[in-house]
Amino acid sequence: MVVEGQFWSFEKFEGQNPPLLILHGWGRSKEEWIRLGKELSVSTGRSIYCLDLPGFGGSSLPKVKTLGDYVELLVRWLEYMKVKRVGIIGHSLGGRVGLYLTSHHPELVERIALIAPAGVKSASLRRDILGIISKLVAWIPEKLRRKLGEMMMDEDYRNSPSLRNLYRVVVGEDLRRLLARINCQVGVIWGERDLILPIKLTKLYSKLLPYPTIKIIWEAGHDPHLTHYELLKRAVEETWI
Numbered sequence: 081m082v083v084e085g086q087f088w089s090f091e092k093f094e095g096q097n098p099p100l101l102i103l104h105g106w107g108r109s110k111e112e113w114i115r116l117g118k119e120l121s122v123s124t125g126r127s128i129y130c131l132d133l134p135g136f137g138g139s140s141l142p143k144v145k146t147l148g149d150y151v152e153l154l155v156r157w158l159e160y161m162k163v164k165r166v167g168i169i170g171h172s173l174g175g176r177v178g179l180y181l182t183s184h185h186p187e188l189v190e191r192i193a194l195i196a197p198a199g200v201k202s203a204s205l206r207r208d209i210l211g212i213i214s215k216l217v218a219w220i221p222e223k224l225r226r227k228l229g230e231m232m233m234d235e236d237y238r239n240s241p242s243l244r245n246l247y248r249v250v251v252g253e254d255l256r257r258l259l260a261r262i263n264c265q266v267g268v269i270w271g272e273r274d275l276i277l278p279i280k281l282t283k284l285y286s287k288l289l290p291y292p293t294i295k296i297i298w299e300a301g302h303d304p305h306l307t308h309y310e311l312l313k314r315a316v317e318e319t320w321i
Contacts, residue, residue: 083160086153089138093121093128098165098190100320101129101158103174105303106198106251107243109137112305113171116313124320126167131157133177135246142246150250151180158188169316171195171305172277176255183258191265193319195312196277196302199255200284259288267293267319269312271300293319 081088091110100120102113110117110130117128132139134153144150154177158166167190170178175197182189268285270277282294295315297304304312 081160083153083157086134086142086157087138087140088134088157089132091117091130093117093130095121095127096125097127098167099127099129099163100124100167100169101131101163103131103133103168103170103177104136105172105174106247107136108171111137113169115309116169116305116316119313120316120320123317126320129161133174135243141243144246144249147176147180147250147253148184151177151184154181155185155188164188165190167320168192169195170197172198172302173251175199176251179255179258179262182264183255183261186261186263189264191267191319192262193267193269193316194285195269195304195316196271196274197268197285198251198277199259200281201254256284256288259285260290263290265291265293265319267295267315269295269297269304269315271302271304271308272296272298273300274302276302 089110091114102110102117104110104112110132113130117130120126121128134140134142134150142150142153144153166188168178168182170176170192172195175194176199178192178194179197179199182192266289268282268289270279270282272279279296286292286294295318297308297311297315300308300311
């Protein structure tokens with residue numbers, strides 16, 4: 081489906097409104113969420129959309145300059161699909177997109193389930209040291225400064241050379257300032273052993289979100305939908321049923 085020049089790939093499971101929209105993580109696709117989408121359509125009775133975010137899976141790579149531009153593509157897709165209100169399930173990058181959408185378009189979002197959302201950056205001593213070096217040592221050659229800059233970036237950036245421009249646009253900003261603006265029900269789900277986004281970040285979400293419910297999936301990492309599916313499904317259903 082093409083909406084204003086942007087090609088979208090998605091899977092829909094028919095049900096009642098308001099629908100649920102599942103948004104995947106960085107470098108992933110809707111395929112990881114098809115099973116959950118299908119089963120949620122049965123257990124909740126809702127329509128479920130499993131969507132490839134722009135630049136991933138079967139959706140085309142967009143030309144955007146800000147995270148706001150990126151999220152507006154999703155707003156226009158929802159308008160095209162005649163979805164006036166939606167529940168969001170967002171993993172990692174999908175949680176980041178969901179947070180931004182919810183804070184800027186509260187009229188569109190009924191409630192949201194965030195699975196290890198990439199919204200708030202964790203402190204990194206390594207990143208801080210490299211940042212200080214790159215800024216203070218002016219005589220470092222430009223090529224080496226760029227290399228230091230890449231080392232400061234997350235693993236997703238280093239492993240996605242074709243998507244680095246999109247990464248800078250979509251993932252660079254810390255969104256903690258937006259959390260207090262969210263006034264709908266929020267479920268935050270985290271794997272106990274997440275090595276990409278550590279579990280300690282739940283303290284920030286618990287502090288900054290007005291109405292959070294925090295659920296921990298013990299022994300799970302960053303991808304509980306792949307390693308602890310039944311526990312993840314139960315945690316998500318508890319948000320919607």
